[in-house]
Amino acid sequence: MRKIKKKIAVIGAKGIPSHVSGLEVYIQNLTVEMIDDFDITVFSRKRYCDVILQDYKGVKVRYVPSINTKHLDAITYSVIATVLALIGHYDIFWYQALGPAVTMPLTKLFKKKIVSTVHGLDWKRDKFGKVASAVLKLGERCIANNADIIITLQKFDDGYFRKKWNKNTILIPNGVRQPCFRDAMEITNKYGLKTGSYILFMSRIVPEKGVHILVKAYQRSGIDKKLVIAGRGVHTAGYEDDIRKMAQNDENIIFTGLVDGALKEELYSNAYAYVLPSTIEGQSIGLLEAMSYGLACIVSDIPENIDVVRDAGIHFEVDNVESLKLALIDCANNKEKIVSIGKEAQKQICDNHNWNNTLAQTVDTFKTLL
Numbered sequence: 388m389r390k391i392k393k394k395i396a397v398i399g400a401k402g403i404p405s406h407v408s409g410l411e412v413y414i415q416n417l418t419v420e421m422i423d424d425f426d427i428t429v430f431s432r433k434r435y436c437d438v439i440l441q442d443y444k445g446v447k448v449r450y451v452p453s454i455n456t457k458h459l460d461a462i463t464y465s466v467i468a469t470v471l472a473l474i475g476h477y478d479i480f481w482y483q484a485l486g487p488a489v490t491m492p493l494t495k496l497f498k499k500k501i502v503s504t505v506h507g508l509d510w511k512r513d514k515f516g517k518v519a520s521a522v523l524k525l526g527e528r529c530i531a532n533n534a535d536i537i538i539t540l541q542k543f544d545d546g547y548f549r550k551k552w553n554k555n556t557i558l559i560p561n562g563v564r565q566p567c568f569r570d571a572m573e574i575t576n577k578y579g580l581k582t583g584s585y586i587l588f589m590s591r592i593v594p595e596k597g598v599h600i601l602v603k604a605y606q607r608s609g610i611d612k613k614l615v616i617a618g619r620g621v622h623t624a625g626y627e628d629d630i631r632k633m634a635q636n637d638e639n640i641i642f643t644g645l646v647d648g649a650l651k652e653e654l655y656s657n658a659y660a661y662v663l664p665s666t667i668e669g670q671s672i673g674l675l676e677a678m679s680y681g682l683a684c685i686v687s688d689i690p691e692n693i694d695v696v697r698d699a700g701i702h703f704e705v706d707n708v709e710s711l712k713l714a715l716i717d718c719a720n721n722k723e724k725i726v727s728i729g730k731e732a733q734k735q736i737c738d739n740h741n742w743n744n745t746l747a748q749t750v751d752t753f754k755t756l757l
Contacts, residue, residue, distance in 0.1 A: 392426040393757060396472035398465060398490075399483025402431030402450075403443050406647050407621055408591055409672035410483055410506050411435070413561060419444040420746050425753065428477070430468035432460075437647075458519055461486045473497055479756055482534070485509045485526035491533040500756045503534040505544050505556075507669030507691070512595045536752060540670040543690040557752055562745030563675045563736060571657040573650050578615070578641050580657065585613040586715070587658035587682070589646070590665075590673045592620045592627045597664030597687060597706065599626075602633045602640065604664075604711035610719035612659055617643045617651075655680040660718050660725055666706055668692060678736045683728040685714050695740075699731040 400414040401407050418427045428447040433439055434455065440448055451471065453464035465487035472480060473493070479500045482488050486509065494501055510523035530537060531552035538557050539545040545558045574580040586605075590596050598616065605614045616634075620627035634640035646654060655661075661677035661684045668674075668691035675695065677684055686692040687705040696702075701718060704710035718725055 392424065393478040394426045394476070395421075395428070395479045395481050395753070396468075396475070396477035397427065397429040397481045397483065398468045398472065399487035400429055400431070401435035402433070403429050403446065403448060404437045404440075405431075405435050406437065406645060407435050409561075409669070412672050413504075413506075414483065415443075416564075416742075417746065417749055418446045421750055421753070422446060424750055425479075428472075428475075430464075430472065432464055458516075462489065462522065465490050469493055473499070479753065482530075485523045485530065488526035488529045488534075489522060491529040495533045501534045502536045502538065502753065502756070503530045504538045504540070505530065505548065505669075506540065507544065507667065508547065511667045535756065538749070538752065541691055541694050543694060544669070557748075559745060559748045559752070560740055561670050561672060561675060562740045562742035563672070563679045564742045566655065566676070566679045567652045568656045568680070569649060569653045571653060574653045574657065577650075578643065580613065580615065580641070580654075582657040583659045585615045585641070585658060586610075586685075586718070587615050587617065587654055587661050587677070588663070589617040589651070589654065589661070589677070590663065590671065592616070592618050592630060594626055595665055595667045597666055598630050599633065600706060600708055600711060601662060601664045602630060603708045604715060605640065606634075606637060607708065608712045608715040608719070610715055612719050613639045613641060615641045615643060615654065615658070617646045617654060619645045655682065658682055660685060660729075662711075662715075663687065663692060664703075664705075664711055665689065665692065670695065675736060675740050678732040679740075681729040681733040683718065683725040684732060685711070685718055687711075696732065697735065699728055699735045701728065 400411050403415045405411040422445040428449050430449050430451050433450050451464050451468045453460050469490040480494045482503045484506045510520040538559055540561050545556050548554050548556045571582050592598050661682040663674050663686045684696055684700045686700055688702045689705050701714050703714040
């Protein structure tokens with residue numbers, strides 16, 4: 388007799404397949420491998436998806452309308468997605484990040500099981516004003532008061548929820564799969580890049596990623612490596628335009644836009660080093676991926692980054708142009724050091740962020756609700 392699977396509604400990811408941010412990659416990677424045990428639907432927004440599908444590798448995709456503005460997009464999507472999931476009689480509601488969690492009280496009213504994955508304390512982000520930050524803090528409170536299970540990705544958020552809300556959280560660090568190494572071919576044809584000739588930034592182009600700090604520091608460093616900025620803005624077109632204007636007269640700064648597949652793998656495989664100057668993070672999948680490729684990583688000294696790289700990286704003072712400039716110079720002038728750090732980074736990722744462990748722990752956590 389065929390076993391009836393419990394239905395999971397995923398609310399908070401912009402969509403799948405999508406590479407808008409690490410959150411989408413997290414959901415995409417996990418859900419496609421959880422379908423043997425659960426019937427999963429990801430409630431999505433069409434404009435963020437790479438392609439429009441009703442089914443992605445066995446995961447159902449349901450598209451939800453929303454008001455496409457910086458402040459109303461997430462909340463209108465979350466309300467509609469929650470109502471649709473309640474009508475659809477889903478068993479478990481899996482909320483992503485703080486914002487969508489404001490609809491949890493409605494879900495709890497219908498006695499549904501709720502899992503929340505905390506991807507970072509979003510109310511800290513520079514792009515949010517007072518009203519948006521207040522909504523995010525409300526979402527945090529809703530998680531503490533309504534979630535049956537709270538999953539955190541890194542120690543800082545785990546400790547925060549335990550201390551502030553006296554909650555028993557479950558720490559499941561994000562994991563990455565084995566890297567696929569590729570020779571420099573497409574990146575050479577498109578951008579003139581050769582192995583070891585560039586330092587790579589690969590993430591969203593948003594204020595909290597510190598891209599403006601990076602461009603200033605790079606331009607002042609005078610190093611003989613190019614700077615590749617791979618990514619795009621999300622509701623931050625003005626910021627991305629400002630960054631491009633800062634770099635418009637510098638032929639050594641290359642913008643690729645959003646990358647994926649073989650091109651993304653080539654960029655990781657052939658970079659000299661990786662840089663992440665963020666002022667706030669959850670747990671950066673880009674950073675984990677870079678380390679898995681054996682890249683030395685230059686990161687701001689925020690707890691979320693230090694928790695990942697530990698001693699296998701180069702740290703600089705957050706939001707400090709001069710400190711990052713000196714780190715870039717040190718990196719460019721010490722190849723043996725960079726190679727050694729990269730090897731240690733790769734080992735650390737294998738030990739602490741193994742994909743199979745992440746998947747197994749997540750599945751086991753959901754099974755406790757059955």
